[in-house]
Amino acid sequence: MTESDQDEQFYRDTEAAAFPKIDDRQIGLLDPLGQRRTLRRGEFLYRAGQRDLGLTVIINGQLEAFETRDGNEHVLASPGARDFVGDMAMLTGTSTLVTVRGKAEQSEVLTVGAVELRRALSELPGLGEIIVNALMMRRKRLMRDREFAGFRIVAAFGCRDGHILDDFLDKNRVLHRVIDADGEEGRELCQRLNLNKRDLPVLIQSNGLPLRRPSIREVAHVAGLKRALAEAGETEVFCDLAIVGAGPAGLSAAVNAASEGLKTVVLESYAPGGQAGSSSLIENFFGFPTGISGGDLTNRAQLQAYRFGAKFSTPSQALSLSFTDGEYGAELQIEGCPATLRAKCVLIATGAEYRRIEAEGREYFEGLGVYYAATAMESKLCRDATVVVAGGGNSAGQAAMFLSESAKKVILVIRGNDLSKSMSSYLSRRVETKDNIEILRNTEIRKMTGERRLEKVELENVPTGERRIVETTAVFSMIGAKPCTSWLPPEIERDEKEFVKTGASVGEAPAWRGMGRKPGLLETSHPGVFAAGDVRSGSVKRCGAAVGEGGMAVEGIHQALGTYS
Ligand SMILES: Cc1cc2nc3c(=O)[nH]c(=O)nc-3n(C[C@H](O)[C@H](O)[C@H](O)COP(=O)(O)OP(=O)(O)OC[C@H]3O[C@@H](n4cnc5c(N)ncnc54)[C@H](O)[C@@H]3O)c2cc1C
Numbered sequence: 001m002t003e004s005d006q007d008e009q010f011y012r013d014t015e016a017a018a019f020p021k022i023d024d025r026q027i028g029l030l031d032p033l034g035q036r037r038t039l040r041r042g043e044f045l046y047r048a049g050q051r052d053l054g055l056t057v058i059i060n061g062q063l064e065a066f067e068t069r070d071g072n073e074h075v076l077a078s079p080g081a082r083d084f085v086g087d088m089a090m091l092t093g094t095s096t097l098v099t100v101r102g103k104a105e106q107s108e109v110l111t112v113g114a115v116e117l118r119r120a121l122s123e124l125p126g127l128g129e130i131i132v133n134a135l136m137m138r139r140k141r142l143m144r145d146r147e148f149a150g151f152r153i154v155a156a157f158g159c160r161d162g163h164i165l166d167d168f169l170d171k172n173r174v175l176h177r178v179i180d181a182d183g184e185e186g187r188e189l190c191q192r193l194n195l196n197k198r199d200l201p202v203l204i205q206s207n208g209l210p211l212r213r214p215s216i217r218e219v220a221h222v223a224g225l226k227r228a229l230a231e232a233g234e235t236e237v238f239c240d241l242a243i244v245g246a247g248p249a250g251l252s253a254a255v256n257a258a259s260e261g262l263k264t265v266v267l268e269s270y271a272p273g274g275q276a277g278s279s280s281l282i283e284n285f286f287g288f289p290t291g292i293s294g295g296d297l298t299n300r301a302q303l304q305a306y307r308f309g310a311k312f313s314t315p316s317q318a319l320s321l322s323f324t325d326g327e328y329g330a331e332l333q334i335e336g337c338p339a340t341l342r343a344k345c346v347l348i349a350t351g352a353e354y355r356r357i358e359a360e361g362r363e364y365f366e367g368l369g370v371y372y373a374a375t376a377m378e379s380k381l382c383r384d385a386t387v388v389v390a391g392g393g394n395s396a397g398q399a400a401m402f403l404s405e406s407a408k409k410v411i412l413v414i415r416g417n418d419l420s421k422s423m424s425s426y427l428s429r430r431v432e433t434k435d436n437i438e439i440l441r442n443t444e445i446r447k448m449t450g451e452r453r454l455e456k457v458e459l460e461n462v463p464t465g466e467r468r469i470v471e472t473t474a475v476f477s478m479i480g481a482k483p484c485t486s487w488l489p490p491e492i493e494r495d496e497k498e499f500v501k502t503g504a505s506v507g508e509a510p511a512w513r514g515m516g517r518k519p520g521l522l523e524t525s526h527p528g529v530f531a532a533g534d535v536r537s538g539s540v541k542r543c544g545a546a547v548g549e550g551g552m553a554v555e556g557i558h559q560a561l562g563t564y565s
Pocket residue numbers: 244245246247248249250267268269270271272273274275276277278279280281282283284285316317318319349350351352353372373374394395398484487532533534535540541542543544546
């Protein structure tokens with residue numbers, strides 16, 4: 001079967017799930033939440049780039065959804081009576097990538113606003129399921145559509161800044177394509193948009209406008225990811241629970257807290273998903289017998305949290321935490337936000353970040369050959385090449401297995417001499433028996449060299465001192481992580497490695513004296529502040545454990561808030 005045959009079959013198989021009809025009973029449920037209006041031929045329902053849109057059901061007539069690319073319109077769908085118009089952006093509140101207008105002479109539509117749509121999705125379960133499944137399936141179809149562009153990044157091949165934009169959009173699930181500035185399409189685009197080398201990388205938005213050398217903040221803004229927590233002029237924002245970090249722990253807490261009626265705000269400094277979002281395949285997560293990509297798993301969780309009304313802000317880094325008296329006693333300062341976030345309870349779920357390899361030249365090759373995740377995106381960059389994976393844990397093992405499918409050879413560099421000491425036995429067995437994986441034990445990377453990109457690494461067998469040079473375009477650094485706790489105040493006690501202490505170990509902390517209760521299992525040295533997942537001292541550094549702790553923390557938060565008393 002050719003690739004295009006496979007595509008056709010995929011589109012046929014998913015048609016019904018992606019475009020279900022809304023029946024009379026369902027229209028009856030939505031009617032009180034929305035407004036009916038008439039749309040004439042050519043009249044716009046909305047345009048690409050708009051955000052916070054709701055859902056539109058066509059009562060009669062026909063509409064047309066299209067993408068404008070390089071001055072041409074590409075029609076994506078022509079929905080008719082009882083179809084609904086919408087894309088994943090309607091759930092997440094991000095910018096829509098398509099424009100929709102009336103096609104029939106006159107069309108009657110029912111438009112349900114973004115706030116009411118969320119209510120419908122959580123309160124009308126039968127209908128919510130159909131709509132959420134359809135939106136997810138539509139997104140899958142668009143991701144597979146070779147004609148659909150979404151955002152376009154024009155960058156020179158291997159350019160670090162281009163890679164950063166690609167990674168940011170990828171992890172935030174914004175549909176985009178990367179175009180090589182030196183290829184035919186890239187040259188044409190640069191010529192047409194009057195772009196020169198100094199302008200690269202360029203982000204071409206869904207409305208066709210180019211952004212030259214944009215910052216991550218600008219990209220987040222045009223993609224509609226960045227949402228203001230505060231209204232203009234507001235100096236304080238109040239919530240029941242502020243969750244800092246949207247990895248598995250934070251997302252699981254967001255789903256539980258929002259579904260249980262807590263006014264929940266989630267701050268995430270880069271992209272929801274955390275470390276799990278950079279895992280190509282999580283095989284040990286409960287309920288997925290053939291594994292699931294970390295990105296898919298956490299994206300589903302994020303949609304679930306949205307559905308229940310959790311408010312996300314990405315990228316929004318928590319800069320500091322301090323305490324005052326009163327009900328909303330925790331104060332958070334957030335990067336780029338003029339207002340203070342005041343919360344009754346806080347969940348620290350900031351996980352951990354990768355350690356850097358201490359090798360000469362490493363800094364220069366960050367993003368130009370040194371990577372911290374092995375996903376489909378990175379595997380494309382090293383097809384048929386020799387790659388080096390550093391580390392002896394499960395993430396290194398997974399990366400080695402995953403990359404061995406596309407790379408010519410994978411060299412796994414480990415400091416110790418026994419893989420099974422640090423890696424799950426099922427994985428170490430697979431790694432040891434894979435033909436194109438070579439394991440170099442007792443070895444460290446000493447030096448990285450190359451002209452514009454990484455070309456060679458120098459390895460040293462530490463006991464013998466023997467050095468070896470390997471030609472490679474990519475080193476995957478999987479050598480462990482350190483907790484993201486530098487933003488926390490001294491009141492939040494940490495262990496010798498800076499992980500946050502919780503439970504019995506903080507019972508003697510000054511803030512607990514005279515409290516009349518003991519700290520909950522996941523409660524920190526400050527009452528009402530909780531920690532879950534990898535950031536917590538003594539936690540099991542696994543996705544399932546982080547998800548479990550996120551859910552458990554919410555139970556403790558209810559206790560602290562006195563929800564049940
Ligand atoms: C490549 C890789 C593969 C893995 N594979 C597996 C696997 O197969 N099975 C398994 O069980 N586990 C696996 N793990 C481990 C698993 O992903 C982690 O245990 C899990 O992600 C921890 O979740 P968490 O929510 O505690 O923290 P994290 O996932 O680290 O998420 C923390 C989040 O907080 C954000 N953040 C940090 N500081 C701030 C701040 N100041 N303000 C706002 N946000 C902030 C970060 O950007 C991040 O998104 C893997 C990890 C990696 C790196």
